[in-house]
Amino acid sequence: MAAMSTNSSTPLDHIRNFSIVAHIDHGKSTLADRLIQSTGGLADREMSEQVLDNMEIERERGITIKAQTVRLHYKANDGETYVLNLIDTPGHVDFAYEVSRSLSACEGSLLVVDASQGVEAQTLANVYQAIDNNHELVTVLNKIDLPAAEPERIKDQIEEVIGIDASEAVLISAKTGLGIPDVLEAIVHKLPPPKSEGGEKAPLKALLVDSWYDTYLGVMVLVRIIEGRLSKGQTVRMMGTDAKYTVERVGVLTPKMVAMDSLGPGEIGFITASIKEVADTRVGDTITEDKRPTAKALPGFKPAQPVVFCGLFPVDAADFEDLRSAMGKLRLNDASFSFEMESSAALGFGFRCGFLGLLHLEIIQERLEREFDLDLIATAPSVVYKLFMTDGSERELHNPADMPDVVKISEIHEPWIRATILTPDDYLGGILKLCQDRRGIQIELTYVGTRAMITYDLPLNEVVFDFYDRLKSISKGYASFDYQITDHKEGNLVKMSILVNGEPVDALSMMVHRMAAEKRGREMCEKLKELIPKHMFKIPIQAAIGGNVIARETISALRKDVTAKCYGGDATRKRKLLEKQKAGKKRMRQFGKVEIPQEAFIAALKMGDE
């Protein structure tokens, strides 16, 4: 950490705190690069593309997952030097929570819109969030270097769809650097400085914006000072968790860590305080001074709730403990992911995990596999159902395998979402049909030029099952989609079990709508028939609801499997083949007498891809 011991007390009117928000891939992180570069935050040799996307998986997928904060010094055209705190946010809907807490640390937002693609679903979602947070907005039209850029048309579109004035939108190319000085001037002149009622003299009141684990420094907490001063050595109290800590380090990110002695009102920076785990901190909490506390805590945030659950199991049972420790390590940095032990007759010991969405699930699984060298099987994603029992009690169901006896259940409620879809009107028909097939209820349909904006209420259950993939393929990738969970509603839901050779395969059971059960059951049986290799005997595959078989297929017995010609020269080749088969059998899951290859499982669980 660079040593630069200062009490940071920039006058409030020389501070600008802002988030960069946009639809996925519209260029937020690239714009952040240019802002860092042109204010000298990093030397050219220290720059890389999307320098803030520092997780391996972010770099590989070219997306931002975790919001990042940077403090910049900008000498404006008026001769004054301003402190700019920028927060680069993720665009994907699964990480909307990162956006919302970033917004609450700032007074303004840069709304980035791709000048060729225009307004997309997350543009809308993010803009409305920014407006809800009373943010001033600077609209930036990016990628004007592209031949397909149509800034004038997109300005009109922004005005029409979002209803904000776009006449002064800044035209830039974050890639070439064109227009960056204008963005910096707009930040200084159009975005408001932070306000602080009590000022520096008031008791400390700071917002806990984010926390993460750093290998060298341990748990780091990102704070925004509302009032008072946060200093090294101070004893602070987290008002929500009521925990006391002594502040060890105070600093800012430029994006390098720079140590400070204290932070004053309006500023954003980090502290460390011997906090053991990220889970000990609560994002949205209020930090105050223990001996001179502030009178009133900040309202805080609703915690991020996992909405999609699935089981993660090691392919090799011997990896269970490694998986547990890997999950523990990942959770150090990602409190929005939850896990608890689960055991399955089919898959052995593993964990039931909760995620913010399917991308989040995919990313966690990939990180576990890559960073910890584990081979995993994921069961079909499921949402959280609310069960109202006949005895008046209520419980949550995260795993279809845990479904109690139906006679004890009076109602099953499932989560619903409000989805916003923007699409070129050519694909409208197909998308409406998809939403309709998924039990959707149309709320609104409007046009902006040749683009349609559709609002639908949908059961989340129907969305976690390949909805997004279908949407992409129907619209050739041109439709964008955003959603918010609204409420739980009663649904005609049943648990469908899959039986292989008469034995239920717990990992394949799923909650489905009664009307869709037969079709899904048939698809699952057909798929398994393709995936399970022939055995020496015939194998019935059945889908059942309770004791009622609703679909069935039979895998016929292996009829012929013998090498015709095998002489002295073939012994080695055949032995090696046998060794491979033996190793393959280790990856098989045994259901009674039936062996199902791991790969078949994974493919069956991915069903719906076709």
Place this chain on the structure above:
Amino acid sequence: MTAVTPFAPRQPIADDPLDPGFGVYVHWPFCAAKCPYCDFNSHVRHQPVDQDRFVAAFLKEMETMRRLTGPRTVTSVFMGGGTPSLMRPSTVSAILSGIAGQWHMPDGIEITMEANPSSVEAERFRGYRAAGVNRVSLGVQALNDRDLKFLGRLHDVEDALKAIRLAREIFPRMSFDLIYARPNQTVAEWDAELKQAVSYAVDHLSLYQLTIEEGTPFYGLHKAGKLIVPDGEQSAVLYEATQEITAREGMPAYEVSNHARPGAESRHNLTYWRYGDYVGIGPGAHGRLSTGGAKIATATERHPETWLSRVEENGHGMVDQEVLELSEQADELLLMGLRLTEGVDLARWQALSGHDPDPAREQFLIDHGFLERLGNSRLRCTPAGMLILDAVVADLAC
């Protein structure tokens, strides 16, 4: 028609299955043309092959192998290919003398040579006989011209029949190969062809189902959907018909694809399946040699001319010489031995693997009628088990 149990009543194979013998295999890697289904180590040369140079190399490699095996008594010799009948009789003679120079070679042991019907002349056959060959194996493959053409063979049925007649006349023992389960082949067609084959046979037939091997022209055609072979059910029916007909005609199977009148089994091939020792000489030849308590697997360079220069330089063309673990030997014993109707000796397998077959698995296979015990000492496949032998072996070997 009386129901015939394909190979249940078969007599135990002549001589002691526990003495698998010591065979010498010599590979001749050249053919006049490459057949589109064949993935054997066979090569076509447009220049005449320098047979003398090859003979010298064969002899040199034998010397090296002799050092590995120590003194032993040869129980059979097999010259395979490729097309060994492209060798001059003098070449064959030199090879056989070479073997006799390295190991003890008693009179009267089985000495087989593979021959293609297209390269058969009475004169040559007599020459091979004179050199010491006492058994030929002819690559007939089919008994109708349309299928011979489809198989890319250089001979027609007339050539095949002539070769069979000549072989019967000149050699004390002879066998021939047929490939069946050809595209669209019906059971009735195969039935007729097979009966005809049995009538030409002396005491031994090899009947292989057409296998689509990776890297062959047939493989590409098959993948592209332009060559459709009988599916599992059809080929099973063809296989069962084969078992039934040959059994009824007195030439029951003694191995998956090999049929003989009792006592006329190929001694050399039995050595492979009984997991005995054999020396592999020539390009791409494999061997199994027991020395000093260990069993080693040898393999030589496949490319003929590369093999040749290696031998000339190093005295052998071996590219692999691997000491087999006991568990690996157990696997090989099982996968080779269960091909035979006589099955495997359990005590021998137990000694190598260190354990008995998993009782639950064995019982499962027995209950399903795929496996049976012969007394307490041997395990063998039933006819139903033989059809899915690869799956049975995979199940038992675990």
